[in-house]
Amino acid sequence: MAPDQDRAAGSLYRKVAADLREAITSGGYGDNGRLPAEGALAEQYGVSRGTVRQALAMLRADGLVTSRRGTRRVVLGTARVQSFSELLSFTHWARSMGEEPGGRLESLIRRPADAAEREQLRLEPGTEVYVTLRLRTLSGKPVMVERTVYPPRVGEVVAQLPPDVVSHTEPLREHGILFTDADHTIDVVAANADDARLLGCRRGSPLLREKRRTTDPTGTPVEWSQDRYLPGTVAFSIHNSLASSALSRHAREND
Amino acid sequence: MAPDQDRAAGSLYRKVAADLREAITSGGYGDNGRLPAEGALAEQYGVSRGTVRQALAMLRADGLVTSRRGTRRVVLGTARVQSFSELLSFTHWARSMGEEPGGRLESLIRRPADAAEREQLRLEPGTEVYVTLRLRTLSGKPVMVERTVYPPRVGEVVAQLPPDVVSHTEPLREHGILFTDADHTIDVVAANADDARLLGCRRGSPLLREKRRTTDPTGTPVEWSQDRYLPGTVAFSIHNSLASSALSRHAREND
DNA sequence: TAGTGGTCTAGACCACAGG
DNA sequence: CTGTGGTCTAGACCACTAA
Known part of the structure; x- marks a missing residue:
């Protein structure tokens, strides 16, 4: 791990975001695949839905996933965004x-x-x-x-x-x-x-x-x-x- | 008002953001001035603090204000960001x-x-x-x-x-x-x-x-x-x- | 020490997608 | 209709700034 990535530490939502980012960029959800529902992720990580949403907002800003009301989030790609x-x-x-x-x-x-x-x-x-x-x-x-x-x-x-x-x-x-x-x-x-x-x-x-x-x-x-x-x-x-x-x-x- | 700006309608936090943006770009808080505390804004607009924070996050992304734990938000400038x-x-x-x-x-x-x-x-x-x-x-x-x-x-x-x-x-x-x-x-x-x-x-x-x-x-x-x-x-x-x-x-x- | 923003929770209701 | 993300609330605690 590059030392840069350790900055995920400190807050819960950053850890969740880092974990999801890793899962996505390593192809865990496929390209154009769907992420689990926010509620499912919340349960999986043992955090509230709000925290999951905060993590997902980071991935959204980086162009990793889209979101639309009514359906699960879509994996956009494995875009490499610099810190x-x-x-x-x-x-x-x-x-x-x-x-x-x-x-x-x-x-x-x-x-x-x-x-x-x-x-x-x-x-x-x-x-x-x-x-x-x-x-x-x-x-x-x-x-x-x-x-x-x-x-x-x-x-x-x-x-x-x-x-x-x-x-x-x-x-x-x-x-x-x-x-x-x-x-x-x-x-x-x-x-x-x-x-x-x-x-x-x-x-x-x-x-x-x-x-x-x-x-x-x-x-x-x-x-x-x-x-x-x-x-x-x-x-x-x-x-x-x-x-x-x-x-x-x-x-x-x-x- | 350009028709584009009417999109502020629909959600509460967008209205709050639009109002604050207007106040900032028209110089209401001065350059390098300080915004009121989140709690004060919440009371002023009659919304919860979470909604105010969601609005401020938009202004933050547009480069209008900074934020730092411990002090009030600082007006960065009147940057014109396009929709x-x-x-x-x-x-x-x-x-x-x-x-x-x-x-x-x-x-x-x-x-x-x-x-x-x-x-x-x-x-x-x-x-x-x-x-x-x-x-x-x-x-x-x-x-x-x-x-x-x-x-x-x-x-x-x-x-x-x-x-x-x-x-x-x-x-x-x-x-x-x-x-x-x-x-x-x-x-x-x-x-x-x-x-x-x-x-x-x-x-x-x-x-x-x-x-x-x-x-x-x-x-x-x-x-x-x-x-x-x-x-x-x-x-x-x-x-x-x-x-x-x-x-x-x-x-x-x-x- | 008092005030502020950062984080997190638990719950609620709505709008929309899709079967 | 059910499940989903979008929005909003009320409250809590913490870390930090500045006096």
Whole structure:
């Protein structure tokens, strides 16, 4: 078991959800099969129906099952949805694919925030921010350029990390800086001179861009980042429904 | 009020959620402000705490509020998240931006499904599918090429629509074909000859691609589509958190 | 310590699917 | 009609935050 999965512990409904997820993804209920009724599951696990429903809501959000009034839940598929930490951390993502993540800090500067940065990070005029430029690699091959702006509290921690540290989210968590919510925007952008030099592509060639603003549980922004990927190295996937949705990032596969 | 929003009707928690959403987005609680306690909201609306929590879970998924044990919920922002129908329907999306959606059916053919299509739509070998190629425009300007594969049950309905019909999801709903779940993948692809001709770009120039498979409440696939957008016309946004996430598509704004 | 959200229970009624 | 998921209630206890 990956250490990530142990987070199922702590609450009952997470344990039930983890167990059901395991049963589903290992084919225990078949594809397009039906799950037992909520009442049956409640009895089977020795919990109330409400707890079972809370567990099933997680699977619903992940696109594993549908639900419709009147009939049993249907197994949609064995969709692989990434955990939140896999989504935010290049390092976790790479490792989950069996690739070796690498990176190089190109620059780290401290300067007053401009208007856009103040807006994104909710900072007072004159506040200084830390700005990093990193090249990210998979098994030695450049795939992404990452530009991140940190507010002072976070930047001070980042600035003291060794320049060759692979993961940033882990040390930050140890400093009590938590990532709980993120807004992402995905589009296409042309490579500028820096992008071209670092990624080894032509200037003006298209890159897949992900802009991301992350906040902690109090709603305070902790990071504003702009990642630019070489085409063909990444795709973003989302499952959504009338009720909920989820995003996942994965290596691109053939058409 | 847009007709879409009337769907808040039907259940209590949706009404509560709609009311709170309105209060938040109109600034009633301020940015980074605090919501009243769950108990207070329950009393205010005359419902149980469980119902209030169900409503708040929706706002949480939309990125409007955070939550943390021990303190009141924090208003994250006034994020505009699109409804599921806006996300699936080009027509709804265009109108929500105040643009005039247009389109032209370039071709509609019926032929046996190939291996990939059978896989995506869960069809038996030899089953025939309907394949459409459409050019989509905003206020007359080409922005997207859409290739959709329908299984027979759905294709038969689509094939009988007038070629210049703007929205397909609406007539389908009237035929009892419901869209409840979708999986999306977003990446970059080079324009082929057809794309270049229809969109008026050079062959090989980059396009933002969204692949989408949609299913109905029983888990049966009803559509497999591949949309290719001109760069600069669209971006995709997602809010996600430790608990949940949502996707929205919107017009690109300046950097 | 007091207030808050997170979790869990037990029971109720309804709307809808399908025989 | 029966069985199912959808909704709602009333109450309980716990873990955590902030004063």
